[in-house]
Amino acid sequence: xxxxxxxxxxTQRAIPIVTPQIHRKRHVSFGRWFRATxxxxxxxxxxxxxxxxxxxxxxxxxxxxxxxxxxxxxxxxKIGLDSYVTLFNSPQQPYASWFGNxxxxxxxxxxxxxxxxxxxxxxxSRMRFVGRRFGLISLLVVQIFPQLLAVVAIFxxxxxxxxxxxxxxxxxxxxxxxxxxxxxxGVNTYLMYGFFNxxxxxLDEAAKIDGAGHARVFFTIILPLVSPIxxxxxxxxxxxxxxxxxxxSVVLVTPEKQTLAVGLYQFVSQEFTSNWSVxxxxxxxxxxxxxxxxxxxxxxxxxxxxxxSVK
Amino acid sequence: MSSTQTEDARETRVVQKRRRRAVRIAEQASGGITSLIVKxxxxxxxxxxxxxxxxxxxxxxxWIVFAVILVIAxxxxxxxxxRGWLPAKYLAPGLIFLLIFQIFVIGYTGYxxxxxxxxxxxxxxxxxxxxxxxxxxxxxxxxxxxxxTVLDQLGTYSFLVTAPDGTVSIGNDTTPLHAVDGAxxxxxxxxxxxxxxxxxxxxxxxxxxxxxxxxxQISDDPNDGALRTPDGSSAYLYVSTLVYDEAAGTMTDTxxxxxxxxxxxxxxxxxxxxxxxxxxxxPIGVDNFTKAFTDQSIRGxxxxxxxxxxxxxxxxxxxxFALGLFLAIVFNDxxxxxxxxxxxxxxxxxxxxxFLGALVWAGLLNRDFGxxxxxxxxxxxxxxxxxxxxxxFSVIWVNLWLGFPYMFLVCTGALQSIPHELTEAATxxxxxxxxxxxxIKLPLxxxxxxxxxxxxxxxxxxxFNLIYMLTEGGxxxxxxxxxxxxxxxxxxxxxxxxxxxxxxxxxxxxxxxIIIFVLVAIIAVISFKxxxxxxxxx
Numbered sequence: 001x002x003x004x005x006x007x008x009x010x011t012q013r014a015i016p017i018v019t020p021q022i023h024r025k026r027h028v029s030f031g032r033w034f035r036a037t038x039x040x041x042x043x044x045x046x047x048x049x050x051x052x053x054x055x056x057x058x059x060x061x062x063x064x065x066x067x068x069x070x071x072x073x074x075x076x077x078k079i080g081l082d083s084y085v086t087l088f089n090s091p092q093q094p095y096a097s098w099f100g101n102x103x104x105x106x107x108x109x110x111x112x113x114x115x116x117x118x119x120x121x122x123x124x125s126r127m128r129f130v131g132r133r134f135g136l137i138s139l140l141v142v143q144i145f146p147q148l149l150a151v152v153a154i155f156x157x158x159x160x161x162x163x164x165x166x167x168x169x170x171x172x173x174x175x176x177x178x179x180x181x182x183x184x185x186g187v188n189t190y191l192m193y194g195f196f197n198x199x200x201x202x203l204d205e206a207a208k209i210d211g212a213g214h215a216r217v218f219f220t221i222i223l224p225l226v227s228p229i230x231x232x233x234x235x236x237x238x239x240x241x242x243x244x245x246x247x248x249s250v251v252l253v254t255p256e257k258q259t260l261a262v263g264l265y266q267f268v269s270q271e272f273t274s275n276w277s278v279x280x281x282x283x284x285x286x287x288x289x290x291x292x293x294x295x296x297x298x299x300x301x302x303x304x305x306x307x308x309s310v311k
Numbered sequence: 312m313s314s315t316q317t318e319d320a321r322e323t324r325v326v327q328k329r330r331r332r333a334v335r336i337a338e339q340a341s342g343g344i345t346s347l348i349v350k351x352x353x354x355x356x357x358x359x360x361x362x363x364x365x366x367x368x369x370x371x372x373x374w375i376v377f378a379v380i381l382v383i384a385x386x387x388x389x390x391x392x393x394r395g396w397l398p399a400k401y402l403a404p405g406l407i408f409l410l411i412f413q414i415f416v417i418g419y420t421g422y423x424x425x426x427x428x429x430x431x432x433x434x435x436x437x438x439x440x441x442x443x444x445x446x447x448x449x450x451x452x453x454x455x456x457x458x459x460t461v462l463d464q465l466g467t468y469s470f471l472v473t474a475p476d477g478t479v480s481i482g483n484d485t486t487p488l489h490a491v492d493g494a495x496x497x498x499x500x501x502x503x504x505x506x507x508x509x510x511x512x513x514x515x516x517x518x519x520x521x522x523x524x525x526x527x528q529i530s531d532d533p534n535d536g537a538l539r540t541p542d543g544s545s546a547y548l549y550v551s552t553l554v555y556d557e558a559a560g561t562m563t564d565t566x567x568x569x570x571x572x573x574x575x576x577x578x579x580x581x582x583x584x585x586x587x588x589x590x591x592x593x594p595i596g597v598d599n600f601t602k603a604f605t606d607q608s609i610r611g612x613x614x615x616x617x618x619x620x621x622x623x624x625x626x627x628x629x630x631x632f633a634l635g636l637f638l639a640i641v642f643n644d645x646x647x648x649x650x651x652x653x654x655x656x657x658x659x660x661x662x663x664x665x666f667l668g669a670l671v672w673a674g675l676l677n678r679d680f681g682x683x684x685x686x687x688x689x690x691x692x693x694x695x696x697x698x699x700x701x702x703x704f705s706v707i708w709v710n711l712w713l714g715f716p717y718m719f720l721v722c723t724g725a726l727q728s729i730p731h732e733l734t735e736a737a738t739x740x741x742x743x744x745x746x747x748x749x750x751i752k753l754p755l756x757x758x759x760x761x762x763x764x765x766x767x768x769x770x771x772x773x774x775f776n777l778i779y780m781l782t783e784g785g786x787x788x789x790x791x792x793x794x795x796x797x798x799x800x801x802x803x804x805x806x807x808x809x810x811x812x813x814x815x816x817x818x819x820x821x822x823x824x825i826i827i828f829v830l831v832a833i834i835a836v837i838s839f840k841x842x843x844x845x846x847x848x849x
Binding site for chain 1: 368376402404412413420423642647649653655660661662664665673674677681712720769775779824827
């Protein structure tokens with residue numbers, strides 16, 4: 001004990017000399033503890049309140065039977081699953097279809113995005129051809145102009161195409177997926193390109209000597225090796241599509257065809273205060289799978305982001 | 312000496328030749344019969360679809376679409392059947408989508424920016440004439456009664472009409488009446504036709520609205536009038552009070568005798584300036600841009616929205632980065648217990664879908680019933696989202712909530728990758744912890760984080776969801792000539808001008824988009840120069 005107090009002049013200064021021995025010991029350790037890590041816990045608790053409170057609030061609001069915005073202020077005052085039941089039983093908000101649509105659009109778009117992006121990334125990483133550098137730079141440059149900004153043109157384009165091929169027109173989910181695929185090459189390709197470069201070339205060369213063609217090398221050797229980045233890009237593009245409101249709200253018109261972002265927003269914006277707890281129930285259900293997946297893959301996502309940026 | 316050199320060169324040439332041959336053999340041997348079948352099947356499917364699409368566009372005489380499909384289909388066939396061109400085989404699928412939905416639409420935005428596309432101006436002149444003539448139809452006094460049967464063919468309704476003189480004809484809203492043979496007759500009235508289903512009384516009731524809206528022209532000339540039915544069993548002749556004179560290109564109102572002419576503004580305009588709506592869309596040159604830069608009620612809001620967009624994006628990046636970095640340093644102490652626990656809970660807002668987060672905060676910050684005002688401030692009615700400055704503050708505050716976990720994660724990762732020896736060496740040299748941080752850690756950190764900060768800036772520059780879900784861009788600026796508010800950023804302004812409210816101005820919205828494109832391009836050039844990303848490409 002003595003040794004420790006001597007070891008740190010700072011702590012020594014903090015100890016009131018009159019304090020009895022036993023108290024002093026406790027006090028010292030608390031002071032030291034607080035200086036070293038204790039204040040960190042204090043900061044942590046404050047930040048946790050900021051971070052977690054809104055989420056607890058939604059959960060509580062969703063469990064409030066037939067609750068409005070006003071009655072949601074009493075946290076966990078009443079518990080019931082009525083809002084969840086209403087969510088699936090009222091024709092006003094076809095929540096089940098929104099959920100299904102979001103999954104369908106998000107999964108299809110992200111799987112296709114990953115595939116198209118991986119093809120391009122493999123090409124840029126393994127082949128040397130005229131215009132390769134130009135291609136890589138153009139991908140970066142095109143990405144600067146987000147599709148959001150061209151939403152008017154996308155709307156009018158789909159309007160025109162829809163007169164000829166209704167499947168690619170307004171109010172069709174296939175059309176929306178196809179529009180999303182326009183952004184398949186870009187940042188995603190870049191993330192994958194960086195990762196593909198880390199896979200040793202010796203592997204594909206060995207395979208080629210053994211008689212594998214480029215397609216077989218790509219599908220059976222490269223793709224399994226880069227699966228972590230494929231998962232990350234898939235998840236990122238899934239999150240991006242499920243979060244998209246602008247294009248989805250312009251393309252999808254009929255309530256039964258809309259996604260969660262469009263449907264839930266329109267539902268809650270109609271009667272903001274009275275629809276509150278049904279909205280909260282919808283929000284909880286919508287976020288649980290995404291959050292679970294996210295926390296599960298968190299390590300890879302951060303790794304991917306940092307690796308991609310350093311590259 | 313020289314002879315060995317040439318020998319070496321010959322040897323390498325031989326080796327290279329052999330290698331090339333080996334590669335070629337490998338390529339040929341590897342294809343395999345299954346992959347060949349898969350390839351041919353896929354291309355067959357694509358070709359079949361393209362052929363179908365070609366026929367459809369041919370039938371509708373859409374020549375541009377026809378040409379585009381033809382070019383794409385030909386390109387696919389050439390790329391995948393030709394030997395070599397390996398990179399093209401891998402790039403083509405993504406490129407096709409990129410070209411249509413990323414590059415073409417940018418160009419198309421540019422075109423729309425030079426038109427008056429929007430409410431009342433969204434089709435061709437021909438469509439406008441038909442719409443006008445049909446909208447002004449009045450029943451002809453004591454017109455003859457036509458016997459009518461409503462026919463259904465795959466959801467398209469047609470009128471099967473028996474004229475008073477006994478002729479039977481058929482037509483719908485796109486095809487004028489034309490005589491037809493072989494109708495099923497009953498008591499002098501045609502009641503059915505093969506290939507169509509006749510609607511019974513029940514069916515007519517079900518589709519009442521569509522049927523009463525139906526106007527079937529009696530001839531190719533819209534001025535001759537159209538048949539409409541009030542009850543589904545008899546039709547009357549309706550003639551428009553607007554008469555279109557094709558030769559003169561004028562529209563005359565027969566009740567007031569006003570003549571409306573095409574004065575080149577995309578609508579029939581009377582001498583006193585009164586316009587008939589709907590009009591049609593025409594190229595109007597730089598009018599939209601002139602309006603954006605000179606019209607006081609648009610220029611003012613455009614400038615303030617632009618400033619706010621930059622301020623918002625910059626503040627968002629700074630606040631989230633500052634808090635994230637601070638927390639990363641705080642929790643980067645190995646001695647601290649429960650770091651994992653804090654970490655997981657802290658990144659929850661990042662995992663929560665963004666649009667939902669903004670909506671939840673809109674509820675929390677609601678002026679009358681929100682948790683913040685009622686519980687935290689004991690019923691004070693603080694206008695968090697409806698006062699101009701408080702709304703701006705709230706937007707930043709909520710974006711901090713959404714964004715700090717991301718910065719925390721990224722900074723933690725970057726801090727841990729800084730070698731320990733550096734800080735140790737500095738400490739040995741007598742540097743204080745803060746100096747170590749400021750002079751060693753921060754610069755190293757910024758090197759790896761800078762690109763992420765730039766992409767965060769770009770993301771927030773177009774962070775539509777947060778703004779629209781939290782405040783809808785409000786509080787609205789009443790003095791502005793367009794629908795904008797204090798918290799609107801450029802992208803939400805474009806969306807509102809184009810898609811929100813009764814009047815939609817696609818032309819003006821596209822002009823705004825083009826202005827943003829230019830702004831973004833300038834920023835991009837600058838930031839690319841800063842990060843030198845382009846030079847690192849090998």
